[in-house]
Structure formats: C-alpha cells, structure tokens
Amino acid sequence: MDKSDSLFIEKLYHDYHRLMFKQARRYFQDQNQLEDIVQLTCLKLIRYLPTIRQLSRNTLATYIVSIVRSVSIDYYRNQDTARTTSFIDLDEGFEENLRDPFDMVDLEQNTVIIEKLKRVILQLPEEDRLALLGKYLYGWSDSELAGSLGIKAVTVRSRLFRAKKKALQLLGDMDEA
C-alpha cells in the first residue's frame, strides 16, 4: 500500500458513498448500522484494491453494490438478528454436482448474442445476476460468491447452474418473441 492507494480509496469513498448508503438502506434502517456497513464496505474494497483499480466507473458501481450486499449479509449474521427472506439459503439441499449440458443458441453473431445476454442478465433476479457477475466479471471464488449471495459454498455451483439455465431460457424466449 502506498499514498496513491490511500488517495484512490478516499476518492472512491467520496464518489460512491451515497451509493453505498443507498444500497445499505436496502438491508438496514438504523443509522449506526448503516454507517457500520459503509465502513466495512470501504475496508473490504481496500482488500480488493488491485481488482477495483481496473474497473470502469459504472462497473465499479455495480461491484460496490455487490460488496455492500456481501458485507450486509456478514453483518446481519454476526448481529444474529432474524433473517429476512432475501438472505434465506434457497439452495439448501439442492441437488449437487449437476451437469452443465447447455444446448446452445446460435453463436454465429456474437455481438447480437452478447447484447441479448446483457438484457437477459438485467432481467434476472438479483441473486442470479449477482452470481453471474461474481463468477464471470469479478472472478470471485466459490467462498466469496457464497458470502456475497448469503448461501453455503457448496451450493454456489448449483446456484450458478440455475442462473445460467434461467439466462438461456430467457434467451430462448427472446428469440421466439
């Protein structure tokens, strides 16, 4: 860490603190808790400094949203308060080791497909979207993804599988339409 890192994080806090607070308010209402979440988010972002330095402004915003969520889940669990439905581990007991047999859509025109996929990702439920972004954009490990999604590490794969399956389904629907 050097001075430039310190300045980078300070600027990041300056530019994105409102986003952090807004996202934190999705999970907590108490002022002290909100501040804790934002502070912990900054702390976590410092650890991911090499990654976040490479992200564009908007992608960084999405990344921060994911981190706020991840921190909130951790905080929530540590507080030992009652769970809300958004953090329930939906994949508990889900069949593991599923195969990944994608019947692919035509990939000849990648640009078109990517555009469609982007729209599909935006339509996906938040958890699925975060799973795909964490996996394919942020390069998170299974345990990091699990922390961010509020699920167990062993269920990350099935969550990803389902997210991809949903994406393909939506892609198919889009083609048919």
Next chain:
Amino acid sequence: MKRNTHKPDDFDRLLKEAALQAAETMGQQYLEEAEKDAYYPSFEFNQRVRKMIEAETKPSAPVPLFQKLYLSFSKAALWILLVLIVLFFAIPKVASARNWVTKLVMESNPKYVTYYLQETDTVIDSLDNSEKIFPVGAYYPSYIPEGFRLRLLNYDGSSITYRFVDSKGKLVNVQVIGTGETMNLDNENLEEDSIEIVNGYEARYTLKLERHCLIWTTENYIIFVNTNLSKEETLKIANGILKTR
C-alpha cells in the same frame, strides 16, 4: 429456439462479455438512483472513514533488526521446545531411543558408571571383550560353547550370576558368590560325585538328572557351575572362569 452443439466454454465467454456490459448498465442505473438520494453522511463519520482508510493503507514500517533477531530466537526456542517435548514422550516408549540415551549418559559420566550391557543377547566369547565388560577383580566365564547367548546377568553387589542358553534348550549357569553368602546343594541320590581340579583348586563334581555341577572356593568367592551339557564341557567352562585384571 435454435440449438447447436457449441461447448459450454463458448457460452461462458459470451456470458463474461455480457456480464461486463450488464454491469455497466446496472452501474449507471445505480449511480443515477444514488444521485437522486438526498442522504449526506455526517462530518464525524466522514472523518472516521478517512482515518480508517489512512490506517489501512499506511505502508507497514520495516521491522527493526533487534526485533527480527528476537522473533528468530523465539521461533528457534519454540522449535527446540517442541523437539524436547517429542523426545520426552518418545524416549521412554521407543526402546532404541531409550538405549541410545542411556548409553550417551553413561559414556558422558564414566566416573559414575561401572559397566553396562549394550545388548541383552551379547555372546561372551573372547577374553578381550569380556575384560571390557566386567569390573576389575570380577570372575567371568571366558569360555562358553558356540551357540550360547547370555540371557541373564545379575550383579547384586557381592554375587554375580550368568545364565547362557542355546537354541536347543541347553543351559549354562555360572554363579560367583561372595564369601559372606550361603547356598544350598542337593546331595541326595547323586549319580556321580567326585573331586576335580579346576584352575588349581579342588572342585566338587556332581551329576544328578543330567545336571553337571562343579563347585569350588577361591580366596574370597564360591564359584558354582551348573550345566546340562557333558562333563567335559562343564569342566572346560569351569576352567575358563577367569578373573579380570
């Protein structure tokens, strides 16, 4: 929907591209929403975060030499302690380790050690070896027939007992008894009873139930030899009993 047989890797690659674009779009939305938000954190909180950032991003100070040495010494001491603990538990349990340590202690303290046995099945077959093993002035059997191994050596301060056995169950007992001690002899129903000369001393020879016994006295000791070998071998063993110098 069209279907094909492309590998999932292709889809993953496309998904990565799409995820990047989706993140851009989403990020834009998030930022726009946040801009509309009229929330401003307190000055105190801003200061707190800045201090935290400063503390977390502060370059770590180089460790002083003394501290490095102290840490190295602590690590070394810890390892030595661990090794000692392991040895402490291993030595009493592992026979070879126990023997090695005992030997080490004895060799490093020759003043306090009279003698020791390196192995329990040592064969005493030459005068040279025996002299190294027994204390000065002690009687020891310099001749024992081939194939015999020492199974018992007992020294209680005034008497020494040697017991040798072979793989066929043959036995040689030699007892060197101090003059202050007593011993009992079976004189009933002897098959043979005679006087023989052993190393210039008169020795009484008896045979009963295939046990050949020879007993004689020297200046300070009674020497008793008992075997289930032949009379000739028994006499040979008796004549081989020497005194270390």
